[in-house]
Structure formats: C-alpha cells, structure tokens
Amino acid sequence: MVRSHVVPFDPGRVGLFIPCYIDQAYPHVGMAVVRVLDRLGVRFEYPPDQTCCGQPMFNSGCFRDAAKLARKILKTFRGYDHVVCPSGSCTGMIREYYGLLLEEEKDDPDFRRLVTRTYELCEFIIDVLGIETWEGRFPHKVGLHQSCHGLRGLGLGAPSELATSGRTGKVKKLLESLGGLELVALSRSDECCGFGGTFSVFEPAVSSFMGLDRIADHERAGAEIIASYDVSCLMHLEGLLRRQKKPMRIMHVAEILDGASA
Amino acid sequence: MKTHAALAAEFLKDPERARWHDQALWFVREKRDRLARAVPGWEELRDTAQAIKRHALANLSLYLEEFERNAAARGAIIHYAVDAGEHNRIVLDILKAKGARLLAKSKSMLTEECGLNEFLESNGVEVVETDLGERIIQFARERPSHIVLPAIHKKKEEVGEIFHRHLGTAAGESDPTALTRAARAHLREKFLAAPAGLSGVNFAVAETGAIVVCTNEGNADLVTSLPDLHIAVMGVEKLIPRSRDLAVFTRLLARSATGQPVTAYTSHLLGPRPGQELHIVIVDNGRSDILKSAKFHRAAFCLRCAACLNTCPVFRRSGGHTYNYVIPGPIGTILAPHRDLKKYKDMPFASSLCGSCSAVCPVKIDIHRQIVLWRNEVVEAGYLGRVKSAALKAATAVMRRTRLFAAVGALGRRALRLAPRFIYNNRLTIWGATRDLPEMPARSFRAQYKAYRRTGKVEGDRT
Numbered sequence: 001m002v003r004s005h006v007v008p009f010d011p012g013r014v015g016l017f018i019p020c021y022i023d024q025a026y027p028h029v030g031m032a033v034v035r036v037l038d039r040l041g042v043r044f045e046y047p048p049d050q051t052c053c054g055q056p057m058f059n060s061g062c063f064r065d066a067a068k069l070a071r072k073i074l075k076t077f078r079g080y081d082h083v084v085c086p087s088g089s090c091t092g093m094i095r096e097y098y099g100l101l102l103e104e105e106k107d108d109p110d111f112r113r114l115v116t117r118t119y120e121l122c123e124f125i126i127d128v129l130g131i132e133t134w135e136g137r138f139p140h141k142v143g144l145h146q147s148c149h150g151l152r153g154l155g156l157g158a159p160s161e162l163a164t165s166g167r168t169g170k171v172k173k174l175l176e177s178l179g180g181l182e183l184v185a186l187s188r189s190d191e192c193c194g195f196g197g198t199f200s201v202f203e204p205a206v207s208s209f210m211g212l213d214r215i216a217d218h219e220r221a222g223a224e225i226i227a228s229y230d231v232s233c234l235m236h237l238e239g240l241l242r243r244q245k246k247p248m249r250i251m252h253v254a255e256i257l258d259g260a261s262a
Numbered sequence: 263m264k265t266h267a268a269l270a271a272e273f274l275k276d277p278e279r280a281r282w283h284d285q286a287l288w289f290v291r292e293k294r295d296r297l298a299r300a301v302p303g304w305e306e307l308r309d310t311a312q313a314i315k316r317h318a319l320a321n322l323s324l325y326l327e328e329f330e331r332n333a334a335a336r337g338a339i340i341h342y343a344v345d346a347g348e349h350n351r352i353v354l355d356i357l358k359a360k361g362a363r364l365l366a367k368s369k370s371m372l373t374e375e376c377g378l379n380e381f382l383e384s385n386g387v388e389v390v391e392t393d394l395g396e397r398i399i400q401f402a403r404e405r406p407s408h409i410v411l412p413a414i415h416k417k418k419e420e421v422g423e424i425f426h427r428h429l430g431t432a433a434g435e436s437d438p439t440a441l442t443r444a445a446r447a448h449l450r451e452k453f454l455a456a457p458a459g460l461s462g463v464n465f466a467v468a469e470t471g472a473i474v475v476c477t478n479e480g481n482a483d484l485v486t487s488l489p490d491l492h493i494a495v496m497g498v499e500k501l502i503p504r505s506r507d508l509a510v511f512t513r514l515l516a517r518s519a520t521g522q523p524v525t526a527y528t529s530h531l532l533g534p535r536p537g538q539e540l541h542i543v544i545v546d547n548g549r550s551d552i553l554k555s556a557k558f559h560r561a562a563f564c565l566r567c568a569a570c571l572n573t574c575p576v577f578r579r580s581g582g583h584t585y586n587y588v589i590p591g592p593i594g595t596i597l598a599p600h601r602d603l604k605k606y607k608d609m610p611f612a613s614s615l616c617g618s619c620s621a622v623c624p625v626k627i628d629i630h631r632q633i634v635l636w637r638n639e640v641v642e643a644g645y646l647g648r649v650k651s652a653a654l655k656a657a658t659a660v661m662r663r664t665r666l667f668a669a670v671g672a673l674g675r676r677a678l679r680l681a682p683r684f685i686y687n688n689r690l691t692i693w694g695a696t697r698d699l700p701e702m703p704a705r706s707f708r709a710q711y712k713a714y715r716r717t718g719k720v721e722g723d724r725t
Binding site for chain 2: 018020022023024025026027028030031034035046048049050051052054056057058059060061062063065066068069072097148149152153159160161162163164188191192194195196197198199200201202203204205206207208209210211213235236238239240242243
C-alpha cells in the first residue's frame with residue numbers, strides 16, 4: 001500500500017517509545033505504529049533498552065521507585081530530537097511529572113529535550129509533522145474514548161469541563177478525515193473509564209463500575225469499536241467486554257490509521 | 263475504620279441506587295457546564311479568582327486587620343479561634359452569656375469540621391439545622407454526604423420515612439412539596455423561638471467589614487436577622503480584599519456549585535441590625551499550615567462549591583459516606599491528610615486521577631496533582647501497606663533490567679497462554695473478578711520489531 005503523505009518537517013532523530021504493556025500484551029498495536037511511521041516516511045529508531053516510564057509506581061506514590069525508571073528512560077532516549085509514544089498516559093507522565101522526579105537532572109539538556117519533545121503519536125503527526133488529515137477509508141461506527149491524561153494533560157481533545165469553544169480534538173480530527181468512519185455521539189463525551197493504573201486493583205469495585213458505564217454509553221451510541229490513544233484504558237474495557245461476552249471491539253487509533261484502506 | 267475501597271464496594275452492591283446517585287450529580291455537572299459556557303471569559307474568571315485568593319491569603323494579616331477594623335466599626339464583635347476546640351468554646355461562651363439554650367443554624371461546613379453540634383448538645387444547647395438537607399440528616403443522625411447537597415444520598419421515600427417519624431407526616435408520604443411544607447412549618451416555629459442564630463460565611467470583605475452569605479432557601483436570612491444574637495463563623499480563607507472582588511466570586515460560585523446563575527439569596531451583612539448582637543468568629547484550624555506548604559497551599563483557596571464532587575466519577579459512584587473525612591470527594595481527599603495522614607491514608611487513593619476536578623474548580627486548585635503528591639506522603643510515611651509496597655518494589659526491580667523484564671514477560675505470557683483461563687479469570691483475583699486478561703501474544707513487540715526490520719515482514723496477529 002502506497003501513501004502519498006509528505007512530511008513537511010524533518011523531525012530529526014526520532015526515538016520510538018513503546019510502553020511496557022504494549023510490548024508484552026499488545027505488540028500488534030506497536031507494529032501498527034511502526035507501519036504508520038514508516039508510511040509517513042519518518043525515520044525512527046526503537047532503542048531496545050526501554051521498559052516502563054514509571055507511571056504505575058508514580059501514581060501509587062512510590063516516587064523513589066518511579067525516579068529509577070524515569071532515569072532509565074532518560075538514559076535510553078539520550079540524544080534523540082523527538083520521542084514518539086502511542087500512549088497519552090505515558091507521554092503525560094514524561095512531560096508533566098518527570099520534572100518532579102528528576103530534580104537533579106533539571107539542567108541536563110537531554111532531560112529538557114525529553115520532557116518537552118516527547119509526543120503522543122497523534123500529536124506528533126499533527127503538531128510536529130503538520131499532517132492533519134489521513135487518506136483512506138474505515139467504514140465503521142467508532143466511539144472515541146478520550147483517555148484522561150491525553151485529554152486533560154496533553155490537550156489532545158477539548159475537555160468538556162472547559163468553557164473554551166471552537167476547538168476540535170486532534171485525535172478526532174485525524175479520525176474524522178477518514179472516509180466512511182462515523183464517530184458516534186456519546187452522552188458523556190469524556191468521562192473516565194475507571195482504569196486509573198493501580199486504581200484498577202486498589203479500588204476494583206468502583207473501577208469496574210466506571211468501565212461498565214462507559215461501555216453502556218458506547219453501546220447506546222451504536223459504536224462497533226471503542227477507539228483510544230491509550231491501550232491501558234482499552235485493556236480494562238476489553239477485559240470487561242469479554243467478561244460480559246459483548247461483541248464490541250477495542251482498537252488503538254494507530255490500528256485504525258494503519259488499517260484504513262486507500 | 264473501613265477504607266474507601268471497601269465502603270465503595272458496599273455502596274455498589276446496590277447498582278440501581280449507585281446509578282441514580284451518579285445520574286443526579288451528573289445532572290448538576292451538566293447544568294454547570296451549560297452555565298459556565300454562557301459566561302464570556304469563564305476560564306479567565308477562574309484565573310482571576312485564583313489570583314485574588316492568592317493575593318488575599320499571601321497578605322492575610324493585612325486583610326484580617328482591615329476586616330476587623332471595619333467590621334468592628336459597624337458594631338460586630340470579632341473573635342479569633344486557633345483551632346476547632348477554641349471555636350466551639352467561643353460559640354458556647356457567647357450563647358451562655360446570653361442564656362441561649364436553643365440555636366437555629368444555617369448550613370456551615372466549618373461547624374461540621376469543628377464538630378460544633380455534638381459539642382453544644384453535650385453542653386445542653388439544642389441545635390436546629392434549618393437548611394432542609396441538613397435538617398434531614400440531623401434527624402437521621404448522619405453526617406452530610408455532600409458539601410452543598412448534604413442529603414443527596416437520601417431518596418424522597420427515605421426522607422418521607424424520616425419526616426413521618428420526626429414530624430408526624432403521613433406514613434408513606436413522599437411528595438417533595440408536601441414534605442417541604444411540613445419542614446417549613448416545623449422550622450418556622452424554631453426560627454421564632456430561637457434566641458440565637460448561627461451562620462457560616464461565604465465571603466468576608468476586608469474593605470467594608472461585610473460578611474456575605476449565599477443560600478437558596480432563605481433560611482440563612484431568618485437565622486441572621488430574626489434572633490437578637492447572630493454568630494457568624496468563618497475560616498480565615500474566606501477573606502477577600504474588596505467589594506468588587508465579590509463580582510468575580512458570585513459569578514463563579516453558584517454556577518460551579520449547582521448550575522444556577524446566582525444563589526437565590528446573596529445576603530450582605532454590614533454589622534448587626536439595631537438591637538442585635540453580632541459576633542464573627544474567625545477560625546484557623548490548620549489553614550495557615552496549608553498556606554505555608556509549598557506543595558499544597560492552593561487547597562486553602564477552596565470555596566466549598568462542591569463542583570469537584572459533582573464531576574468526580576469516583577464520588578458519583580461511591581457517595582460521600584465512603585470517605586471517612588467530614589469533607590468528601592476530591593477536595594476532601596487533599597484536605598483530610600492535613601488533619602491526620604495516618605487516619606486518612608486511604609483517601610488520596612480514592613481517585614482514578616482523571617483530572618476532571620482540577621478542570622472544574624472555580625479557583626483552579628491543582629487537585630489531582632495534589633492527590634498524587636499526597637500518595638507520595640503516604641508512601642514516605644510507610645502507610646502504603648506491605649503487599650502493595652513489595653509488589654511495586656518488585657516491579658521496579660524488574661523494569662530496571664531490560665533483559666530480566668523481557669524474560670519475565672516471556673515467562674508470564676507463556677504461563678498465561680498455557681494455563682486454563684479460569685485460573686486467572688476468576689473471582690479470587692482482583693483484576694479477574696470482573697475483567698478478562700488480554701489474550702497473550704507468543705512474541706513481544708521487541709521480538710516482532712526485530713524480525714520485521716530483518717525480514718521486512720510483519721508477523722501479523724496477536725497470537
């Protein structure tokens with residue numbers, strides 16, 4: 001399949017960060033990201049020493065443990081001009097919170113670069129590469145799950161709480177440019193799915209209840225697929241869907257972009 | 263004391279009730295959104311409100327003196343209480359000096375925080391809450407489950423039952439209008455009989471010495487004007503410098519709280535009415551400690567509007583009584599640890615960290631960020647618990663060594679592929695009780711990627 005995307009901006013040396021749970025449990029999402037970047041003509045490297053950004057430890061309050069993993073990520077991605085990651089949550093962790101964890105490194109130029117130039121995949125495509133539409137068809141009814149950290153932390157969408165008008169979410173923009181794709185209207189456009197990292201096991205009752213409520217909303221809206229830029233939320237929702245034996249599927253945005261036929 | 267997680271699991275055993283609670287509060291959140299959008303410059307208004315709070319609280323001593331001077335000039339008597347105990351004693355002494363044994367009260371979260379009602383009752387003073395919701399939970403001998411809607415956890419049938427027992431309404435009567443009428447008649451007697459009234463304060467204006475009380479039921483106006491003795495109690499953080507600053511806050515408060523353009527009553531009290539005694543009790547009770555903290559000081563800006571409760575997906579699905587502190591919800595989870603970190607160690611974990619709280623807060627408190635910072639305080643104090651700490655330490659040890667991570671991952675995936683599904687997808691595991699684990703692929707991304715770069719071929723599917 002040949003795509004005619006032309007990258008108008010040279011992003012320099014690009015490092016790909018594939019979060020640990022995608023590496024182990026959802027490798028096909030990682031491969032979809034690889035193909036999307038390949039088709040965009042982005043030259044990138046996948047430094048194999050990477051593991052986890054440290055978010056599970058950070059969100060549980062174990063900052064010392066998280067700092068060890070943050071330091072490892074910094075070491076792994078030293079020298080890259082941009083880091084791309086198919087997760088709003090892990091990207092948010094690096095950009096928003098590494099400053100709290102690595103205070104000693106705050107003047108290190110590699111650290112400055114890491115925390116300002118790590119991008120979630122859709123952001124990278126739109127904001128760094130300047131590509132706002134995606135050619136291809138994906139004739140399905142899709143419910144967009146706007147994961148919280150990407151939505152409110154990175155601004156990938158327009159959070160429903162804010163009174164700022166006239167903004168369309170970046171992910172929404174990319175998806176809507178696909179032929180045949182219908183984004184269904186949810187009654188709660190951006191409520192949390194209840195995954196919340198270790199929250200999912202620290203507070204399993206509320207977490208599951210929240211997830212089932214999200215699924216019901218997507219169901220009522222007629223979605224065939226729940227799409228997100230965060231596989232962690234989708235893993236939680238998929239687990240609930242399968243237990244309930246519901247036919248709805250989950251897909252990462254990269255899989256949709258990759259799977260859209262010309 | 264049961265943790266929030268345990269209490270929430272109990273709450274969710276009645277899913278129908280949980281959905282009703284969720285829906286009732288979501289309705290308020292949506293009203294808030296509509297009204298906020300109708301105000302041009304809403305987000306700038308939030309910034310301005312925060313700036314005013316920051317300024318006022320950074321110059322607290324200055325504005326306290328100015329307020330005291332101006333309020334005293336208008337005839338108010340000012341008291342300072344360093345903590346809850348002193349606050350309660352001051353109120354009791356004022357009542358004793360007047361021989362008042364019945365106190366009509368309008369809603370005040372500060373008195374909940376100080377445990378005033380119990381204290382006064384144990385000293386022979388009858389306390390009557392005159393806010394309808396507060397009166398309901400006072401009859402039921404419960405604490406408020408919500409800052410602004412204290413009886414939101416009660417259905418109208420339950421209120422009917424309570425009123426039947428306490429006010430003699432007909433058995434089975436659950437019509438809201440009929441119940442409200444009964445409460446009104448009952449409260450009217452109390453308003454007329456009470457020699458003393460106590461109210462909270464929403465804003466205290468330094469330049470005029472005015473106190474401003476925002477309510478919907480009008481009960482505060484009766485409480486503050488009918489009796490010959492009015493006691494107003496306020497946290498130090500209620501001070502704002504100028505009257506014009508009020509315009510910022512009154513635009514934000516009711517919209518954020520209940521999705522109303524303004525509260526039904528916004529009463530500006532400039533000194534006592536003729537023949538009345540007005541006491542203003544200004545309370546610290548830990549607020550200056552919050553203000554001193556570099557990490558947590560913004561928590562002291564809170565207006566007690568409860569917008570963060572209404573928007574919180576966890577609060578809506580667990581209810582206010584699952585939080586052990588008097589102030590529930592997101593703001594409660596960051597205020598409680600200031601009181602007692604050990605006692606409230608579970609509260610910062612009652613959040614999925616979605617960040618919606620910070621996005622609705624009218625004074626832009628960084629609530630979700632403070633929640634994470636409090637989790638760190640819990641960990642550093644050694645209160646996380648042995649199992650959780652050990653699990654996270656072990657995970658960190660594995661993640662630090664890439665080859666070990668890859669090997670453990672491969673082993674885990676292999677085990678999960680080989681084991682029968684019921685071994686891990688069952689009620690005894692925390693994840694598997696409600697959720698299936700993902701189907702594990704034979705090869706990790708790192709292995710597939712290596713092969714792809716070598717051969718140019720994709721291994722394909724997830725199995």
